[in-house]
Amino acid sequence: MNIKEIQIPTFLKRIFNGRNTVISIPYLWLLFLFLFPFIIVLKISFAQPVLAMPPYTDLLKWGESWWPTIQASFDSYLFLFSDSLYIHAYLSSLKIAIISTILTLIIGYSIAYSVAKAPTQWRAILLMLIILPFWTSFLIRVYAWIGILKTEGLLNLALTTIGIIDKPLIIMNTDLAVYIGIVYSYLPFMILPLYANLEKMDMSLLEAAADLGCRPLKTFWTVTIPLSLPGILAGCFLVFIPVMGEFVIPDLLGGSETLMIGKVLWGEFFYNRDWPVASAVAIILLAILVVPIMFYQKSQEKAIS
Amino acid sequence: MKKFGNFNIVALVVGFSFLYIPIILLILFSFNESRLVTVWGGFSTKWYVELMQNQGIKDAAWVTIKVAFISSTVATALGTIAGLVMTRFGNFRGRTLFSGMIYAPMVMPEVIIGLSILLMFVTLAIDRGMLTVTLAHITFSMCYVAVIIQSRMSSYDDSITEAALDLGCTPFHTFRLITLPIIMPAVVSGWLLSFTLSLDDLVIASFASGPGATTLPMKIYSMVRLGVTPEINAVSTILVGLVTLGVITASIIGRRQKNTN
């Protein structure tokens, strides 16, 4: 395919001398509004906070000479590593992201597998039912759990009415509530790539395995799971990466001891107004995520072409 | 005919209950007479009436709709171009970076995108408001559109474009008369996705917006922080209803188009 496209005839190039113009429109947009801002974040992370607007010092100081003096300060980074709060927040985010990715994978796989195995005429409607909540507001879906999980909420009401428990469970404002919120909100992101993969899977492979004397559970582990690996990876990336920086769910469902780096960043920025530290937090988070993001990009490009 | 297996039935029932019970309860309690969200005090639409009198919510809704409409329209145009560039322009200098900039915003934590775009606006001394929110929304929405267009184009027969050129159509008219109509369903679903993404976004809007440009999610968020109220349930119900209606309409249009084509 590439060979054919590189060889776009000269006349096409001449007519489309716009070709480069066409490329440059979205390119410049993303360069300017996506990439360029990161450079600014990087720059500000090396600045020092001041009480002014904007609340940070300039990196380049224009003195009397022709050249500006660079006033890079590593204070923000040193601060991040000296205060155990930040390291804890990173580690805790990592822990929460890993555990909730695994939970989402287990639940998502069961659902995606069941939809892919459902009678053909049911599949479209089941898939639609999975996508539907994905289109409705994230915030609303998280909010819906507050009413259920609160101490005087619907879950405790239901459980005490039935008589399973006599004292209400404390779920709200704990890590458990955060896990429930994350699994719930990110489930469609896990199910969709898994389903896309499982649906395409040749069912005769499973029949062949059975025919060769493989028991169903073993077939599942030795045939189905390895074949659906691309879907599993895509789903896990789609959950793990954004969850690492999640803010809304820990903020609304988590308690004061629920540490997540997205919440810390938000706090540094909006409450402490320490923009250099907020920037440094973002840069380190980005450094942690850059490898998974690149893996995700590669896997998506491969899937599409 | 194939039937559901036992495990599959259980997984689907449990899975869908998990997905839908919270939303159903949310909708149910928006019609609750009582102010308490856990006690059913009888059916009432009074929270909707109250909502209609809440100027703050109405303003926020109006801002959100304007931002969503403009940002999804621009994002669809830019994203469509980006998707075509990715699939039909072969290799060009900086292609890897371009593809990286398209895929990264889809998974990048929102706090990072929000913070970075805000800091840029501050650096360039651009006043924060509706414009900045709109620009931010265009930037991440266009990436979703680009990916939708890209996957549509991967099953597009190139010789259709060549046939049009061969029959005397100029490259520009070929795009307008042939390519665009054929990929239109993908363009429409790109627009719808952009619209809901913009409608939904709290984190990036909170960073990018300024005074006078409070969006609905920002308004709801500040209300939620003060506690659960039937009023929030009511506004949520309206949003869920609108989105559901939109998605179902879109899928019916899509299916009809598939049938006639």
Add this chain to the structure above:
Amino acid sequence: MTETTTTEPWLDSNQKPYIQIENVTKKFGDFTAIDNLSLDIYKNEFFSLLGPSGCGKTTLLRMLAGFERFTEGRVLVDGEDITEIPPHLRPINMMFQSYALFPHMTVEKNIAFGLKQDKMPENLINQRVEEMLELVELTDFAKRKPSQLSGGQSQRVALARSLAKQPKLLLLDEPLGALDKRLREQTQFELMDIQEKLEVTFVIVTHDQEEAMTVSSRIGVMDSGKLIQVATPTQIYEAPINREVADFIGDVNIFKGVYKGQDEKGTQLLSEDSKSIIYATQKVDVPVGNRIWFALRPEKLEITKKLPEVDCNILKGKIEDIGYGGSFSTYHVKLENGRQLTAIRANRERTAEHHLTWGDEVYLHWAPHSAVVLLS
């Protein structure tokens, strides 16, 4: 069609070629798809480019249409150099292998598309579309969308669309490749009728040698970006230029050996198979002792149980396999040295008088004028 000069213009040095392909080369990076190729095609010809996949025939066609840039060389159509003209301005139309019908337009809109680009008045467009629909017998399907057509109907719409603009040259890329065998054979004749009726020059790309033989005025056999032989179907079949062409067009038995000179029966070849001298009438001009080949079509091999009463070209063997093909049967005969030859015999009698069966000892022989001498 009355004079021989117009049916075989390539033999007449006064005729001017209509399409002149001059020293054309096409490279994709390091890969040479078309290698310094020259070819003249005459007006109203039905010219076939035939070759295995990857031989460059489709690339050449796409270059004529304007979708591939020329690395070197040029192409003239009716005296005009079109090398640098973009596809939408060339007086050439193409019928695509996938048909490439516009899925969102009806049949008549598809056919009218090219005419609309020329800004032809509405009433003339309608008239022309009607003519084309009649030509391909699809008048009743004018309002249908491509998805509601069968393969054969789609093929005809694609043909009508590409002919609507009355191109100077029509390019057809595997036009019948997607049809089943019966429909393909029927459509071949339709295609020939239409070509004669409209007097348009056709260049067709195909990998199907039977198709090329049936429809073409001339065939260009291609391999590795080069034309190996350009000739009429009969010449290609009966007088292939080398083993490659002989092997590619139809079945053939090749005898390998050493040239031993000429005598009254013709060219002598010391066969590696029978270790005896075999003959072909055709004369060659190479030194004695050179390696040469005889090519013999299976239907020219006589197969008998009795020793035939001829004085040369007799080989003995055993029937290994029989393929019954209805009007004819194919026999695979194993020679004493293990070499297998193919012979075809028409089944003229219903009951098997000269019944041949598996394991029969048989004799194969041929007339010296049936064999072709090949030097490479």
